[in-house]
Amino acid sequence: MDFSPSTSAQNSLFEKLEKIRRRQSKVRDTHITLAHGSGGKAMHDLIDDIFVKSFNNPILSQLEDQASFNLASLMQHGDRLAFTTDSYVVDPLFFPGGDIGELAVNGTVNDLAVSGAKPLYLTCSVILEEGLAVETLRSVVASMQVAANQAGIQIVTGDTKVVHRGAADKLFINTAGIGIIPKGVEISAHKIQPGDAIIVNGDLGNHGTAILIARGELALDTDIESDCQPLHGLVENILKVCPEVHAMRDATRGGLATVLNEFALSSNVGIRLYEESIPVREEVKGVCEILGLDPLYLANEGKLVLVVPGKYAEAVLSTMKSHPAGKDAEIIGEVITTPPGVVLLKTVFNAERIVDMLVGDQLPRIC
Template identity: 55%
Template sequence: MNAITPLRRRRLSVPTVTLSHGGGGTAMRDLVEDVFVSAFAGDAAAPLEDQARMDLAALAAGGDRLAFTTDGFVVDPLFFPGGDIGTLAVCGTVNDLAVGGAVPVMLSCAVVIEEGLAVDTLRRVAASMADAARAAGVRIVTGDTKVVARGACDKLFVTTSGVGVIRRGIEVGIGKARPGDVVLVNGPLGCHGATILAARGDLGLDADLASDCAPLNGLIGDLLDAAPGTRLMRDATRGGLAAVLTELAEASGVGVLIAEEALPVTPAVRGLCELLGLDPLHLANEGVLVAVVPREQAAAALAALRAHPLGGQAALIGGVTSERPGRVVMDTAFGQRTIDLPVGDPLPRIC
């Protein structure tokens, strides 16, 4: 949040953010200290520098490679059942590291705030980010704050970046699937996308929906311990399961065959999709892991997923084949159909 020495922790006296809070003076210092330093700083007495400083020896002790990722979050609405933009930002970045076999270590947080946003809204988002970071076992160590005029952004945009250490011996990648492998997911599909759609209120829907937003690094650690030969992992965010399966089929030069009856979908998500003509395979998730593992390690992998709180409904949904390379096919009650990506985004601003 720039080079600010936190001399005090004074609560802001104004209810909304003004342009002066982005100007680099005392108003910005007060905003940063009140909202972000108080939520994120592990040592409130330490001065804040223009950069976070990392102990290379400690990082090297955890693995032999670094992973680095960044992501922007513009979800609308900011708050929804099961999470908010702050939870989403932390979990999304942690998960992007973890699916590469990395143990997430630290995050950055940059915010663009629209003039007029309630300060209490910022405090609530920062608290959610701090809670999610603690749950994932990571620290938010640096960041930045910008304020723009009304109409220049929609309330609040958040960008997070993350650094993780890849465990020795772990080699996962989107092009590593092989014929004979199996495809696993850890839980129900489409919950996040369906929840955001319902939370916007445009359709007057009253459905029992909640986002699956969660940090997957603990679950992934258990999976890799049980199935060290895991070929690849992805979190099925924008584009949903269909995007992940299509990407791996093309990158690995294989076919993927899944079974519709094996897909975990909640009644609420299925009902919403049937009502609106949506496909749960295309809906975004924020806590769904897709993993491809060798068939001989499938039982151990599935047991490890189901033993974790985020994997109780884990399922083996299909397998990798040498037939129809680059294509994803689903067995249904009415025969086989090809799974394609949607042409556009059916639900914009879901993350």
């Protein structure tokens, strides 16, 4: 007589064991300890209770050392893979308009988006300092999942490391992202030509200013928030009206000035900006005047710089203004032949000055 359990009975037993395991996988410590990075039960509970529970999706739930994808389903979106990685060390972890978790998701999504790609999947690796409050980590991870939901992407694999107290500053995050570039989309700074228009999707310098004020080193009272937001929806709309986008980049560290200098050098063209057309909030200008900063170099986390053929400029601008992430978009300059590799700014006083590459760092640990 066969006394082995039936398949249905086995499945029922496995389900019960899984429920018990899930109930037991709960972080009971209030602060991160070295045991949470040891590979044992404490680490298992941390990953299960905080990361797996928040990022829950079919790929992550496999709990393998890697995420695997069906290539045929990926290729339905396009014919080329876009792949990027970034690390986030922003101080403070929480700031007006966002936090390090939201920043990590949106920053990586935007790096994919400016290639014209549809972002699909992200990784999440964290370096935790011994002594970090578990609730702080839980809040950051929850914020990452909210941002992922808003961006329509999944966080599918990751890693956790813990270092001794003082060997890091609370929490660092590394993300990698993959997306698919649609057929026919070829965006590269090498394609920029004289006659092209330069467009930005809104006010510059908000993120850098928000971080500066959040550090509490200045007795300033403003309502400036980070512009942290995903941009792939805006990019998708742009490509519908202008499939011939020549260049696109998100203006993060180094700001608008750095991006445009990179563009000018890549295509060996000149760029002329018009100061009166560049959107900058008065509060940001005020902070810059007090501290001797230039808003053209301040970091952004939800702003892209777009270069399109001049004939498409007005249509692109109209489309951008109809999207929430581009409602304050402006045409701010043009591509010129000479001087090659140089960015010029025509000021409100009708004079011109060179806008060079950022030297040094106006504000460290901005993202």
